Amino acid sequence: MEVKQAKITAVGHYLPEFRMTNFELEKLMDTNDEWIRTRTGISERRILKDPDKATAFMGAEAAKEALESSGTSAEEIDLIVLATVTPDYLFPATACLVQNMIGATNAFAFDVSAACSGFLYALSTGSMYIEAGRAKKVLVIGADKMSSILDYTDRTTSILFGDGAGAVILEESTDGTGIIDQIHHSEGDTNCSLYQHAGGSRNPATIETVKNRQHHVTQDGRAVFKKATMGMADVSLEIMEKNNLEPEDIAWLVPHQANLRIIDATANRMGLSSEKVMINIDKYGNTTAGTIPLCLYDWKDKLNHGDNLILAAFGGGFTWGAIYLKWGLK
Ligand code: ACO
Numbered sequence: 446m447e448v449k450q451a452k453i454t455a456v457g458h459y460l461p462e463f464r465m466t467n468f469e470l471e472k473l474m475d476t477n478d479e480w481i482r483t484r485t486g487i488s489e490r491r492i493l494k495d496p497d498k499a500t501a502f503m504g505a506e507a508a509k510e511a512l513e514s515s516g517t518s519a520e521e522i523d524l525i526v527l528a529t530v531t532p533d534y535l536f537p538a539t540a541c542l543v544q545n546m547i548g549a550t551n552a553f554a555f556d557v558s559a560a561c562s563g564f565l566y567a568l569s570t571g572s573m574y575i576e577a578g579r580a581k582k583v584l585v586i587g588a589d590k591m592s593s594i595l596d597y598t599d600r601t602t603s604i605l606f607g608d609g610a611g612a613v614i615l616e617e618s619t620d621g622t623g624i625i626d627q628i629h630h631s632e633g634d635t636n637c638s639l640y641q642h643a644g645g646s647r648n649p650a651t652i653e654t655v656k657n658r659q660h661h662v663t664q665d666g667r668a669v670f671k672k673a674t675m676g677m678a679d680v681s682l683e684i685m686e687k688n689n690l691e692p693e694d695i696a697w698l699v700p701h702q703a704n705l706r707i708i709d710a711t712a713n714r715m716g717l718s719s720e721k722v723m724i725n726i727d728k729y730g731n732t733t734a735g736t737i738p739l740c741l742y743d744w745k746d747k748l749n750h751g752d753n754l755i756l757a758a759f760g761g762g763f764t765w766g767a768i769y770l771k772w773g774l775k
Pocket of ligand 1 (some may be wrong): 448476477480481485505561575600602604605638664666667669670673701702703704731759760761
């Protein structure tokens, strides 16, 4: 079978207008701007305030921008893969809701659940359909309304996250650019270091689960920090070595935006200077599946055709991975 290569041919994004600054959080809980900035790198995050809008809305807006920017009609899309941990409903898939919102009547659609690595898992999945010749145009979306599962009485977790979405279109590449390699890992986290305890089949919603605030993200921050720092740095180095890449060969590291210290550790391990690292955590916080496509969107005008990019992420599950791609736009 002839294996094709998939490349990103368009990028779109959506960010809610409301900016929740660290100073706003000071009014809600015992925290302060200085602590949040120095421990995480975050100054503000966006919050989707409209109660009638959720993840599907943000994903659809990001998708529409990607479609418009490339002159692609929604009917041309064969597949939608959407990564999220904050689906509008447990079922149907949020990807199906997006399909309906944008009018992608010829697409089939499904969700991927891999927390903060979700966009990378979805990008790999989407690229396989192009590589196998089973789809011509695939929409890959990372979208999360993290504010819907945050406990704003828990200062250790709620300060980290924001809402947002990014989307890319994948198509066949004929010029050698595109996704070259991918490495993914998982390790079932039986210690519940990063969980939403209730709302699934293990602990369905009851008055008790609501009273006990079990429908929110809970985490052991230090344990996650250690695992994430090691996982993201290790897998980034692994993909460099596997592809004989030296630091000077890499134009950009596109890291999941969880914590500036985790990003710095990854860049250091790869031997990259800070000018080669995409960082927007200060403005958006951790938008979970949204972080990597939001970086690609913010940096798209600075990227050159043929640039080597390493995308890297670590998240709940645990899940982690890296993708090596040659930028194919422009
Ligand atoms: N404001 C002020 N003080 C706080 C806050 C806050 N928001 N949160 C915790 N503290 C206090 C703690 O209570 C503790 O006080 P104590 O020393 O009196 O006990 C002190 O600050 C230090 O707490 P630590 O937990 O040791 O702080 P740390 O430096 O580890 O930073 C953080 C905490 C930011 C959560 C860090 O562990 C982290 O980033 N972990 C990774 C978590 C993460 O990114 N999760 C997202 C999903 S996974 C992913 O995306 C990779």
